[in-house]
């Protein structure tokens with residue numbers, strides 16, 4: 426009886442608070458929330474599509490309740506600008522789920538840090554030290570090594586099984602994994618025949634265990650007062666954290682020893698952060714957090730982007746052929762592409778951009794949280810709400826794009842549109858204070874992967890699949906993989922000596 430009374434009082438307090446909020450604030454319109462769960466059970470799995478549909482019904486700014494937390498989703502250029510430019514600072518905090526809070530030690534990293542002195546300091550480390558053009562250039566041999574290793578691997582598979590299709594994602598995932606672990610940790614865990622060493626196995630296990638733990642809490646996440654029914658797997662989290670730290674510390678120690686032995690620091694992020702630790706007063710938690718941020722943010726995003734681009738190119742032979750003509754004209758058939766060629770390959774660059782327009786890998790970016798009451802589009806956004814920008818919907822808005830659903834890279838020749846946060850029609854990397862710090866690195870890797878895939882091979886759909894039947898739907902999730910991984914038949918188009926990996930030891 427007493428328990429029932431407590432339960433009823435909690436519900437009463439929550440409902441009264443909601444009513445008070447509704448009367449006090451002019452909240453954005455949206456689907457009617459249910460008691461306790463809000464709109465959680467109305468949201469379809471592919472969230473950005475569901476929010477875009479709701480925007481059609483309720484307007485370009487909507488409120489959606491995840492349990493007792495208000496989420497605001499904006500879906501047009503003007504409102505994106507209000508969120509990411511005019512009210513940028515007040516909307517620059519992060520919502521940390523319980524797993525994100527655990528993994529980041531309450532925001533001691535960059536991705537999950539609230540806006541404040543710690544964030545500003547760590548962001549400065551990214552801008553002035555990690556992602557400088559000089560360091561990106563110094564790390565370029567790693568990218569070129571990995572991209573040529575991908576070409577070698579596809580060549581081997583397609584010459585052994587002529588005419589057979591391959592699952593493109595398998596090769597892209599390997600490039601993304603090796604590139605990011607080498608860049609961040611200075612380690613290639615995979616040997617030349619594709620075998621992953623013990624430390625690499627441990628690394629992969631930590632990544633997949635982290636994903637599993639993160640996904641296990643969804644319901645309890647949104648209804649804080651119901652959490653006692655879903656006890657946090659404290660022990661599992663503690664074990665996971667300790668395992669991740671043990672692995673990272675071992676790698677950090679290897680780097681410190683190597684530095685002491687050679688007297689010079691390498692360019693990898695781990696070396697950079699350890700040598701800058703004192704200058705920027707970085708705790709060990711922050712260094713470990715930052716290194717893992719790069720893995721979380723930089724691995725899937727690049728592989729996903731290239732997978733969607735390849736699906737579009739297999740679907741659109743006209744665009745594929747035009748990109749190949751440009752590659753043949755600029756590079757020819759006696760050498761392979763390098764990043765120095767990019768400036769002479771405007772069509773290839775537009776293919777990458779058009780793909781990021783139609784298929785941004787994080788269609789709702791990462792949610793921002795309001796650290797003050799703000800007004801967006803004439804509506805109140807109370808402090809503590811989460812704000813999402815539906816960059817997927819904005820990049821398909823017929824009000825600002827001609828034939829928005831058509832994959833047509835030429836559109837960027839007709840109008841040069843920035844995609845790194847200056848033009849609010851195209852925001853695959855976000856904009857403002859929290860814009861992706863890895864944008865240029867991501868663009869370079871994506872363009873290089875695409876360029877090599879197209880220069881070295883002609884791609885056609887598997888024999889039984891017509892281009893128009895390719896499944897272009899998305900998997901649910903924060904990052905948006907294709908629901909059905911794209912398959913293609915690669916046909917080599919260059920002399921066979923150009924399919925060798927250009928390995929570098931760094």
Ligand code: HEM
Nearest residue numbers: 535536719722723726727790791853854855859861863867
């Ligand atoms: C095609 C590739 C990529 C895309 C489309 C992409 C997109 C994004 C987006 C939309 C955000 C959220 C912005 C916001 O919250 O407003 C973000 C944040 C971030 N990205 Fe990327 N990203 C890519 C590649 C990378 C790479 C390669 C790295 C690093 C190696 C990276 C590191 C980060 C970090 C650390 C953040 C958090 C920034 C913060 O919270 O202040 N990203 N990215």
